Amino acid sequence: MTSPVTVALVGNPNAGSTSLFNALTGAQSAVANYQRVTTSLTAREVTHRGVTLRIVDVPGFFSTSSQSPEEKVGCDYIHGEEPDIIVNVLDAGHLDRSLFLTTQLIETGLPRITVLNMMDEVRRAGIRIDTALLASALGSPVVETCALKKEGIDALLDAMAAMALAAPADPLRLHYDSHLEAAIDRVQQHLSKLHPQELSPVRSRWLAIKMLEGDDEVLRHESNHVELVEDIKGEQSALAHEHDEDTASLLASARFAFSNGLLREVRQQEGDPTAGFKLTRILDDFFLNRTLGLPLLLGILWVMFEATFSLGAIPTDWIKALVQMASDLVDKTLPEGMFHDLVVNGVMAGVGGTIVFLPNIVILFFFMAVLSGTGYLARASFLMDRVMHHFGLHGTTLIPMVAGFGCNVPAVMATSVITNKRARLIAMLISPFMSCSARLPVFILFAGAFFENIAGTVVFAMYMTSIGTAMLSAVLLNRIIPGSGGDAFVMELPPYRLPTMHSVLHHMWDSAQGFVAKVTGVILVGSIVIWFLQEFPRDIAYSQDFETAITEQAALPDSPEKDAATRTLKSAQAQEKLEKSYLGRSAIAVTPLFQPLGFSWRESASIMTGFVAKEVVVATYAVIYAQEKGSEQLTETLKGAMPPATAIAFMIFTLLYAPCLSTIAIIGKESKSWRWAGFSVVYSLTFAWVLALAVSRIGGAFL
Amino acid sequence: MDQQIKMDTLTLADLRPEQQGEILKIETEDGVFKRRMQSLGVVSGTAVTLDRSAPLGDPRIYSLMGYSLGLRNAEARQIRIRVK
Numbered sequence: 001m002t003s004p005v006t007v008a009l010v011g012n013p014n015a016g017s018t019s020l021f022n023a024l025t026g027a028q029s030a031v032a033n034y035q036r037v038t039t040s041l042t043a044r045e046v047t048h049r050g051v052t053l054r055i056v057d058v059p060g061f062f063s064t065s066s067q068s069p070e071e072k073v074g075c076d077y078i079h080g081e082e083p084d085i086i087v088n089v090l091d092a093g094h095l096d097r098s099l100f101l102t103t104q105l106i107e108t109g110l111p112r113i114t115v116l117n118m119m120d121e122v123r124r125a126g127i128r129i130d131t132a133l134l135a136s137a138l139g140s141p142v143v144e145t146c147a148l149k150k151e152g153i154d155a156l157l158d159a160m161a162a163m164a165l166a167a168p169a170d171p172l173r174l175h176y177d178s179h180l181e182a183a184i185d186r187v188q189q190h191l192s193k194l195h196p197q198e199l200s201p202v203r204s205r206w207l208a209i210k211m212l213e214g215d216d217e218v219l220r221h222e223s224n225h226v227e228l229v230e231d232i233k234g235e236q237s238a239l240a241h242e243h244d245e246d247t248a249s250l251l252a253s254a255r256f257a258f259s260n261g262l263l264r265e266v267r268q269q270e271g272d273p274t275a276g277f278k279l280t281r282i283l284d285d286f287f288l289n290r291t292l293g294l295p296l297l298l299g300i301l302w303v304m305f306e307a308t309f310s311l312g313a314i315p316t317d318w319i320k321a322l323v324q325m326a327s328d329l330v331d332k333t334l335p336e337g338m339f340h341d342l343v344v345n346g347v348m349a350g351v352g353g354t355i356v357f358l359p360n361i362v363i364l365f366f367f368m369a370v371l372s373g374t375g376y377l378a379r380a381s382f383l384m385d386r387v388m389h390h391f392g393l394h395g396t397t398l399i400p401m402v403a404g405f406g407c408n409v410p411a412v413m414a415t416s417v418i419t420n421k422r423a424r425l426i427a428m429l430i431s432p433f434m435s436c437s438a439r440l441p442v443f444i445l446f447a448g449a450f451f452e453n454i455a456g457t458v459v460f461a462m463y464m465t466s467i468g469t470a471m472l473s474a475v476l477l478n479r480i481i482p483g484s485g486g487d488a489f490v491m492e493l494p495p496y497r498l499p500t501m502h503s504v505l506h507h508m509w510d511s512a513q514g515f516v517a518k519v520t521g522v523i524l525v526g527s528i529v530i531w532f533l534q535e536f537p538r539d540i541a542y543s544q545d546f547e548t549a550i551t552e553q554a555a556l557p558d559s560p561e562k563d564a565a566t567r568t569l570k571s572a573q574a575q576e577k578l579e580k581s582y583l584g585r586s587a588i589a590v591t592p593l594f595q596p597l598g599f600s601w602r603e604s605a606s607i608m609t610g611f612v613a614k615e616v617v618v619a620t621y622a623v624i625y626a627q628e629k630g631s632e633q634l635t636e637t638l639k640g641a642m643p644p645a646t647a648i649a650f651m652i653f654t655l656l657y658a659p660c661l662s663t664i665a666i667i668g669k670e671s672k673s674w675r676w677a678g679f680s681v682v683y684s685l686t687f688a689w690v691l692a693l694a695v696s697r698i699g700g701a702f703l
Numbered sequence: 704m705d706q707q708i709k710m711d712t713l714t715l716a717d718l719r720p721e722q723q724g725e726i727l728k729i730e731t732e733d734g735v736f737k738r739r740m741q742s743l744g745v746v747s748g749t750a751v752t753l754d755r756s757a758p759l760g761d762p763r764i765y766s767l768m769g770y771s772l773g774l775r776n777a778e779a780r781q782i783r784i785r786v787k
Contacts, residue, residue, distance in 0.1 A: 062739070065738050065742070094768070096770075100744065214738075253747055256746050290755075382773045386759040386762065387759075488736055490773070492773070493764060493772070
């Protein structure tokens, strides 16, 4: 066979299609324990028993007729592309609901394989499923799998290969009651008359059912056939008259009647039916407790950020020592000169000053993997929905918001969990306020330098500020952006699951790799550029003759006063040199803007360079201070460099000001409007400035 | 007559923790919402119980067809039920 056989993995959201896809193809797509993690089609080719299979992971959906935008990608794929084989992935623990989609897939007439995924949970709950009987009733092979444990994967590949080679079987047909069947029949005949020879009986029956169901898309497609549309309206009202229910409800009820009847025959319960999810109940009594729920959520977040700071400190010290060693080594081996200074004060200070935050970032991603993998994140959005509703936000907005703690780019992409277009735009515009891991180094550095004893709590407070600002700005955006319309909160709460070690480690590894790539890429280049900007021009007209003054000092007899005087002179010279460099001059040019916030030109310089990527803020600091004070540890050097209130104001400004270039790009892409991307920049700069001003003024009075 | 029906009509939002409800129909003009609910098993005859409420009483989690569904009260009020 030359062309690959296309196999689509289709299932309800959170049925485990992506885990199955990863197990089948060896891919590493992101998985979590909530709905709609996968939002676009992913395909990979696998060869099994000589058959090339193109396996497509289709974003989950509940029905082919609901037409909510987040389900559309999947529906459109099934109807438009017509894959060669559909693999219908069912969460075996939730068959009552999942078989509804199966009944619709049956009607497409495409060859199907039914997968009972998460069989381990079902077996543990003492449920037995007669797969042979199920297979004959559904007219498809049935394969039992547990994707996370990679069980049943070979059997599934075998089934795919066998089906690819076999002749197509006669499609199964679901029977509705006589009134419905008669109506379907009449519409089908009408369709065949309009499109002679074009439609197979399966296809025309499918179309007829869709139209009677009131599928807007199919109806729009046929809207030029006025008579047909009228006909359908007639059938619908006749059915409504006879059954006191609309046609869509009749069809839905019939589908559930089929699946309920089927399950009564194939499924046997041994022991207590709720036993399987007992743990989930117990945990929910605790985590969703009406009094404890919200404080617990807050507590969990606090632990997460505290641990990110304090657990990270230990390996960070090792990396710091390593960086110091490397720096000293380079310092000694390289001959004095410009290249030496570039490497020691530029590259080693910038890259070394940033890489030390690697442990913090990996720890943060560990917590995020656990939160999303266990199913707690879905609970958190349930707990927060009411509160967020007050801010004009939807509970599920919490999911992109939490994703934003990692990086704002996936956060903007994750807003696709929100159905309503306007609500999605708002979620997109507040995403950059979420404190991504690139801001974390700034917080850790400043909290460590200025608030040593409560550093973890200060970091936590920054995250709370981040959430608070996002929410408040949502209120504002709700006023600014025209239109209205909320989104219904419809969310399935999955049972708690233990995330696999593999997926958690993979998350951490991924974040580590991403961070190292950034440090060795944009940070490295940034540090070199910043070093040159602060080193040149070299012919500076100093306000006083430092060289002569230093030489004069050297001639004096040794004394503590002489050393101190020399140090002061040298540091004054270094400072003046920096201030008159390209970096210093341009920073000083914009400093008046930041003067009210109490920022010096160093902060202005860091803010400017941080536009590229926020990690560069720390790198800039590191380069500037390496020059000014000699390459000491940055945290030590920074102590006392500004009043604590200014330090907080700077952290807040860094937190909120303009999204980095990648985020601006993704907002432009996802909102399909560069105007909104530009708006986001101006909007967040304004927010950052005002809030930082307020903090430095109010904080200045107390600290 | 019409008034009478309205008065003893219960919605999902009226369901209390110890009660067993049975879904009658979804009353809404919003076709997308209706089909979405139907695809989640909210069809006439489905048994439903109230699992728990969020801290402020809204949204709430209902148990139906062996799974847990979170719904706001505003949406739950569009679903008519009968208490068994």
